[in-house]
Amino acid sequence: MTAKTDLSSTPDSLPSSPLIHDSRTLPRWSPWAFLGGSLVVATGLLALIGTPTPTGVALLGAVFFAISLTAYSARVEGRRHATDRFATTLVTAAFGAAMVPLVSLLWTVLANGLPMLTASFLTSDMVGVYGDIQGGVLHAIVGTLVITAWATVISVPVGIMTAVYLVEYGRGALARGITFFVDVMTGIPSIVAGLFAFSLFTIVFGPAYRAGIMGAAALALLMTPVVIRSVEEMLRLVPNELREAALALGVPKWLVIVKVVLRTAVAGIVTGVMLAIARVIGETAPLLLTVGYVAQVNADVFNGRMTTLPVYAYREWSQGRVGVDRAWGAALVLILIVMLLNLVARLVSKYLAPKAKP
């Protein structure tokens, strides 16, 4: 008897091992055959009733597949293996179900947004736009970039220093308290952050005050905990040997943190900050409450309303007609910016990571 005891093999090859199981198993290709058969049957059945749509074929085919494979497996392999196959089908279907919104969302944004993405759309604002004139998003792009930049300027230093405190200095009740409240801060709804920024600035500067900095403050409130969490994680990854070696050379602790710990973790920190920016750049609700909407470019963050891409998209959508097209265009620009940030984050973490000198 040649019992194969390969422990590193994948779990699904185990039950077919001759030691454990008899030969009454379905061949490996059988699920695919069942899938093809189910889809054909579903298409045929729907064609009998009416015109088969892709959604209908996929749904009905999946149901047929689950039933037929489970039933056949129950006959050939037994109940336990049939249950296993049914569970595998369900789990895979769950993943497939999650892909439906992702694919349809990206597809609709591309299909509706691409025709809008012309040079004039990107370089003009909404001054003097009426009727079916295309208009533009320049003011919204400027507003989004300025407000997000200010939110970054506020939240990144605070975030990094808090993470340094938690990892390098923090002991005892204070550090535990800060960790706990950072978690609480992560859960603040974005609209509450907007209300906070509104209350803060209207109490200090009077009820009519509107400026981009209000939105930046709200975004900074949402961004800080994200920055803290990711920087904290990066700092904890820095090997203790590096710290100890530097301390043993007589370097004071703060210099160890600046020149060794932060330097080692810089790639991860930059990546974390980029991802935090990508997370808040699409926030709509707090900006709707505080910064609002204007038709022209306003780059002065301390004075007057500004337009941001998400608020622009929402407002144009609620205007209807050609506004809906503008909304899709703005949505596409926004998604492109988010994707670009994610890409830059990946590249930065690749190139900024400290390399061992040869």
Add this chain to the structure above:
Amino acid sequence: MTVTSPTRSPRTPAAASGGTRSRRRSGRGFYGLSLGAGISILVVLAAVAAFLLIEAWPAIVASREELDAISWLDASSLAVYIGPLIFGTLLSSVLALLFAVPIAVGIALFISHYAPRAIAQALGYLVDLLAAIPSVVYGLWGALWLQPVIDPFFRWLSDNLGFIPLFADYTPPARNVLAASTVLAVMILPIITAVSREVFLQAPRLHEEAALALGATRWEMVRMAVLPFGRSGVISASMLGLGRALGETMAVLMIISPGYLFSFFLLKPGQHQTIAANIASKFPEASGLSVNALIATGLALFTITFAVNMLARWVIARRKEFSGAN
């Protein structure tokens, strides 16, 4: 004793100009800076609660006559006004959770235990991509793509199961709470999936191998070794998802046709509204006491999400203490 060089004292580059005292001072300064940043977190959070309370207070103590002056508030008191909003918020979020949790657990299992190792990570990124999409885009998608797609399904539901009050009286277009919850479910999928996946991956390898060695099928292995281990992780992941869904504004704002009732008619438009969407729709035009009233509803939302998140953290912390794997 090894003296390296008598002319050079073991000074660090930064302290070269100063001496021990300035070195100590800059060290203390840096420590103070980081401590200050940490404390500022506590201060900011206290400020959030304080400013919301200050701004909400005039509406909380306002008399009935003063509240009557607000055009959209025809309730005898603020509590009566907030009640249906809290109900709508909880209803839409709990429905979203009901849709999202089974699918998220399925996805997490698929990525951690079913998908081929080589592509599992890439599939994980694909799900994370859902988290990177701005909420206003979800709103657009829900309002313009999902509503026509989901319409025949709702029609079928109302025609065939309409005798259950839950599904009665569907009126197209699908601007009802069930459509909004569907979009919310998609939006909270990534967070629930990500946390559950982490927990499932941490399931003790030895337990899994032992189960397989005893002849368990893959599903039996998952049911006996992975799911019991991951249960509290899934619960806390769901709570985090619930916290997200409670505070989500744009998707609800752009889909639901608002109403202020304690109603379980899931397919009827004009029955429900959430706190967040209500604030976003009324705030831009509000002035005077109505601003305070809206901020009071925001304070209620803050309190609810605060409680949900605390509960989630508590479950996570308890798991850390008692799980045998760590």
